[in-house]
Each structure stands twice: as structure tokens, then as C-alpha cells.
Amino acid sequence: MYHFTALVTLLALMFYFYTSIGVARARAKYGIKAPAISGNPDFERVFRVQMNTLEWLPIFLPSLWLFAIYVSDAIAAVLGLVWIAGRFLYMTGYAEAAQKRSRGFGIQAGAAxxxxLGSLGAILxxxxxG
Incomplete structure (x- = not known):
């Protein structure tokens, strides 16, 4: 069973849901009506956090599960938590200024x-x- 990986998967999806709510709130706060995605730099940074998270989910989630299956549920979960922490740092840094997103981005990219690579190595x- 992969209980730890399942829990981290849910946490990652909850984080993404949180970023979606953030975009809705930012639309109201900055007066950006759908479908517009530009017009206020503060809104655009909130929007990019959500979109960048969405762009990384297809890399992160399959890799997380393949690692859990072929290597270790517990280690996959720990790396998954590192990914979420990196996404959180990316979000909080980017909220302040675009230049402050790099540390969080690097952490989540390293975890992913x-x-x-761990999954690929184990499968090969x-x-x-075999």
C-alpha cells in the first residue's frame, strides 16, 4: 500500500486548489474580469503561481507515484513534501516580487x-x- 504517497498527493492537490482560490480572490481584489489574465502586476503574479503549479503537476504526480511503486513509498512522500514546500516558497516569494520566486522554484524542481530520475533509474x- 502507498498510504504516504496518497496523502502527499492529496496535499499537493489541496495546495493547487488553494492557488485556484487565490486567483479568484485576486480577480475580485484587483478588478480583473474573466477571461482577462493581465492588467495588474499583482494579479498576474498570483495567476502565474497557479499556472506554474498546474504546469508542474504532470511532471510531479506521475514521478511521485512511479517512485513510490519502484523505490519507496516513504521516500516518495518525503520528496513530495519537499516539492510542496518548494511550491509554497515559490508562491510566497512571487507574491512579493517576481525576482523572489527562484529559491522555491529550485527546491520544487530539484524534488521533481x-x-x-529515481523512477527512471529504478525502472531501468x-x-x-529483472
Whole structure:
């Protein structure tokens, strides 16, 4: 069973849901009517956090689950929590200024890369030594 990975998956989806609510609130706060996505730099940064999170989910979630299956549920969950923490730092940094998003971005990209490469390595190892 992959209980830890399942829990982290739900936490990641809850984080994404939170960013979606943030966009809705920012639309109201800055007067940006749908479908517009520009017009106020503060809104645009909130919107980019949500979109960037969405752009990373197709890399993160399959890698998370493949790592859990082929390597370890617990280690996948820890790396998943690091990914979420990186996304949180990205969000809070970007809310202040676009230049402050880099640290969070690097942390989440590193966690996603570890999950992706770890999964690939484990699958290839099993193919060769299976």
C-alpha cells in the first residue's frame, strides 16, 4: 500500500486548489474580469503561481507515484513534501516580487527531478536485472 504517497498527493492537490482560490480572490481584489489574465502586476503574479503549479503537476504526480511503486513509498512522500514546500516558497516569494520566486522554484524542481530520475533509474534497473 502507498498510504504516504496518497496523502502527499492529496496535499499537493489541496495546495493547487488553494492557488485556484487565490486567483479568484485576486480577480475580485484587483478588478480583473474573466477571461482577462493581465492588467495588474499583482494579479498576474498570483495567476502565474497557479499556472506554474498546474504546469508542474504532470511532471510531479506521475514521478511521485512511479517512485513510490519502484523505490519507496516513504521516500516518495518525503520528496513530495519537499516539492510542496518548494511550491509554497515559490508562491510566497512571487507574491512579493517576481525576482523572489527562484529559491522555491529550485527546491520544487530539484524534488521533481529526484522523483523523475529515481523512477527512471529504478525502472531501468529492474528491466536489466529483472
Amino acid at each position: 527531478g529526484a522523483l523523475l 534497473w529492474r528491466l536489466v536485472h
